Amino acid sequence: MQDTTLKFCGAARTVTGSCYWLQTDQCSFLVDCGLFQGPKTLKELNYGPFPFDPAKIDFVLQTHAHIDHSGLLPKLSTLGFDGPIYATEGTKDLLTFMLPDSGYIQEMEVEHLNRRNLRHGKPEVEPIYTREDAEACLSLLEAVDYQVWTSVGPGVRARFWNAGHILGSASIEIEIDQENSAPLRLLFSGDIGPDNKLFHPDPEAPSDFDYVISEATYGGRERAEVTPEARQNALLQEVSDALDHDGMLLIPVFAVERTQELITDLLALQDAGKIPKAPVFLDSPLAIRVTKVFQKHASDLEDLGPRPRFINNPAIHATETVEQSKQIAKIKGGAIILAASGMCEAGRIRHHLKQWLWQDKATVLFVGYQAIGTLGRILNEGAKNVKIHGQEIRVKARIRSIDTYSGHADGSELTEWILERAPVKRALILTHGEEPQLKALKSALLNKGFDDNDILIPNLDDVITLGGKAAPTVTPPLERRLPPAALVGPDWHNDLTELVFELRDKFEEAADDKARGKLVRRIRRSLRDEA
Incomplete structure (x- = not known):
């Protein structure tokens, strides 16, 4: 009988691409199958x-x-997977809209890219999958209830626990039968929500596992305790400052949860007369559809009545069509735009940023996590120039951020959640985090009594043998898809874009054409010397 193995196919020393591959002597299965985002x-x-x-x-x-x-x-289903995808009812309902939307975005992004490639003589590329592919995949979804054991495969049982992150989110408890010994007990955290999060009770899960695989997104970050009043006051200040003197406020939003939270608080602040009754444009077809899912599940969520207002409110202008979205461009100020995507990597927010980033009357307010290498992270870190759809744009807008709407537990909350899972008999495995956050969470746990040998931080494509009597160790693969160094920061594409902007600034600052010619010669000499 072979031991169970766990391979880290994503979200290892990076935040995105969550995918864990488990093999037992009777079956092979995944926990999550996510898209990589960032550089x-x-x-x-x-x-x-x-x-x-x-x-x-x-x-x-x-x-x-x-x-x-x-x-x-x-993509998994187009390449031959035809088994069930087990998820909670809320997750199933959200994926019904989110996966086809993802396919559509990829088709549109590739279409724009191929136009540029054609002009530069480069070959065309194919989308990862299409909207039609995503719609076909939906038939594989099977809903499961929280806190109910489900036989998901031969010798494997799973139970889903509320993770307090978004609608339908779960930590997944797994038991795998072993010959002549007790079942192997695992817990995959998923993404853990913070305490006192709008709409959700605090995260929960049982204790006493062989292995706990925990996210570490904010493992080294602490935030002040967020009350509903503190959350609304933070938003109040930012909205008031942004709309002052007929300003324009752009909020890149995640279609799920963040949009609905912001709408709830914006309406409350407007109704209380604390902020102007400026028009609020919800410019995301996906967010509009997801909001309807929230209305369907209103009775299962906290802080909502049986008939939440959301988009059924005259203050919210939901723009589903492209033409409706284009009409927003005619507005010169005094409005709020909520548009996806939350990290500015795709979607309609990029069109609004192209229109407003170069104007000093605009404010861009980030309200969620920004992965390394994303446009949102680049803006949030103070970039003076960016490139959108191949076009260079000077950044003059105010760039602001608040973390009171974060859907992730901070370092202390993650530490407490992990301690409540004790005893963890074989190993705690930290994933879904950038290097500094992983190290900070490990340090905090060592201070709470964990042994250094009992905390593992794998790299992408590493494998751990879970069964057997030997101490668990991380085994590197024969070949890696990416070296570990490629996961720890912006890549050469980001560096090249930044260099181009720096060169342009140098040429603009040069006193005259003679000085510019001298700069050209210096660059050419440097390139020849490097060669």
Whole structure:
């Protein structure tokens, strides 16, 4: 009888691309199958082959609907996977809209890219999958209830627990039968929500596991305790400052949860007369559809009445069509635009940023996590110039951020959640975090009594043997899809874009054409010397 193995196919020393591949002597399955987001080097993994044969995967256990956890499910099914995808009812309903939307965005992004490639004589590329592929994948979704054991495969049982992150989110408890010994007990955290989060009770799960695989997104970050009043006051200040003197406020939003939270608080502040009754444009077809899912599940959520207002409110202008979206461009100020995507990597927010980033009367307010290499992270870190759809744009807008709407537990909350899972008999495995956050969470846990040998931090494509009597160790693969160094920061694509902007600034600052010619010669000499 072979030991169970666990391969880290994503979200290892990086935040996105969550995908865990488990093999037992009776079956092969995944926990999550997410899209990589961030630098181009990382996103290129989405186009490459999986590190396993999709046709030999028996089933998938899905923690929640966010695209960095679910976005490669359609690719999995197009390449031969035809087993069930187990998820909560809320996750299933969200994926019904989110996966086809993801396919559509990829089709549109590739269409824009191929136009540029054609002009530069480069070959065309194919989308990772299409909207039609995603719609076909939906038939594989099977809903499960929280806190009910489900036989998901031969010798494997799973139970889903509220993770307090978004609608339908779950931590997944797994038991795997072993010959002549007790079942192997695992817990995959998924994404853990913070305490006192709008709409959700605090996260919960049982204790006493052989292995706990925990996210570490904010493992080294602490935030002040967020009350509903503090959350609304933070938003109040930012909205008031942004709309002052007929300003324009752009909020890049995640279609799931963040949009609905912001709408709830914006309406409350407007009704209380604390902010102007400026028009609020919800410019995201996906967010509009997801909001309807929230209305369907209103009775299962906290802080909502049986008939939440959301988009059924005259203050909210929901723009579904492209033409409706284009009409927003005619507005010169005094309005709020909520548009996806939350990290500015795709969607309509990029069109609004092209129109407003170069204007000093605009404010861009970030309200969620920004992965390394994304346009949102680049703006949030103070970039003076960016490139959108191949066009260079000078940044003059105010760039602001608040973390009171974060859907992730901070370092202390993650530490407490992990301690409540004790005893963890074999190993705690930290994933879904950038290097500093992983190290900070490990340090905090060592201070709470964990042994250094009992905390593992794998790299992408590493394998751990879970069964057997030997101490668990991380085994590197024979070949890695990316070296570990490629996961720890912006890649050369980001560096090249920044260099181009720096060169242009140098040329503009040069006193005259003679000085510019001298600069050209210096650059050419440097390139020749490097060669």
